[in-house]
Amino acid sequence: MPDNTAENFADHLGDLLGALPGVEAVALGGSRAQGTHRPDSDWDVSVYYRGGFDPAGLRALGFPGEVSEIGAWGGGVFNGGAWLTVGGRAVDVHYRDLASVEHELAEARAGRFRWEPLAFHLAGIPSYLVAGELAINRVLRGRLPRPDYPDALRRTAPQFWRAAADRTLDYAEAAYASRGRLTETAASLGVAALQTAHAVLAARGEWVTNEKTLLERAGLRPLDATLAALAADLPGGFAAAAAMLRAAG
Known part of the structure; x- marks a missing residue:
């Protein structure tokens, strides 16, 4: 386990999740990525995969919590994830299908998107949210585009x-x-x-x-x-x- 510092913990998460089969990139999101977090803030992490991702690999890491199957969160751009406790810290993992993300980024650049309901989001979400994550989140492993906000x-x-x-x-x-x-x-x-x-x-x-x-x-x-x-x-x-x-x- 790395030293008990935020930077080393982020690096540790990148190593753990980046080594899972099919994962091409790992990004830190939420308040932790933007430097607005509180000491008790969760760690929001996205795993970007291509061609398929088996949550069994994440489950096999053995951390306490809940690991969903692909599509368990409604089948939209938020297509599943996990709530885990890693080294005493609350970690939320989001699954991100790169093919879907790239499609939504292309749609956003053309000024197109769709609305989706999502738990804990009172107004629902726009499908361009995953493009916004690319622009805001901090990449821990791999490479991801960092798009500007499209004029369209x-x-x-x-x-x-x-x-x-x-x-x-x-x-x-x-x-x-x-x-x-x-x-x-x-x-x-x-x-x-x-x-x-x-x-x-x-x-x-x-x-x-x-x-x-x-x-x-x-x-x-x-x-x-x-x-x-x-x-x-x-x-x-x-x-x-x-x-x-x-x-x-």
């Missing part, structure tokens, strides 16, 4: 996310806010806020790989105060929140 995507993605936010707000107003349904209204405003934040950052040409700091980056954190007042005046609070989101950016 800066045109198409904001339109998509704005339209999604508008649909969410319109439905929430008609089905929830006008009928006094506080919980559903608040939940819908949260989703619309994240959709709006995606639009704002896409227009700037900034990659998004998760929702954890999305509202801060888009300047939408003040929405918290508006949502906190919903119970006192649901129609008025909804109108104020919707106006804020539609004017954002």
Whole structure:
């Protein structure tokens, strides 16, 4: 086991995962790659493979945790992974099929993408998220492209996310806010806020790989105060929140 330092631990992960059959590259992601982590932050690592990957090899390393099969996370661009404890540290491993990643990168460069639902992502994810990982993550082993944000995507993605936010707000107003349904209204405003934040950052040409700091980056954190007042005046609070989101950016 390497010395008890973050740098040596990252190097250790690169060695372990890079040696698995079929793996061509390993990248460190999340807050650890961007230097914004806390001492207790997880380690997010992606293994990039070509032509197939057998999770049995990862399972055979013998670390405590859960190792999924390929496709177990819904079959989209997030096609499986593992939650492990390695040397006392929480490590999340994501499977990345290089053929799929290269396809989504080419699609993003043409301004095309699709939306996918994904657990723990309230607004779902765009398929160009895996291209964003290439741009942001730190490569530990192998070689990966580091794409700029495509001009075509800066045109198409904001339109998509704005339209999604508008649909969410319109439905929430008609089905929830006008009928006094506080919980559903608040939940819908949260989703619309994240959709709006995606639009704002896409227009700037900034990659998004998760929702954890999305509202801060888009300047939408003040929405918290508006949502906190919903119970006192649901129609008025909804109108104020919707106006804020539609004017954002």
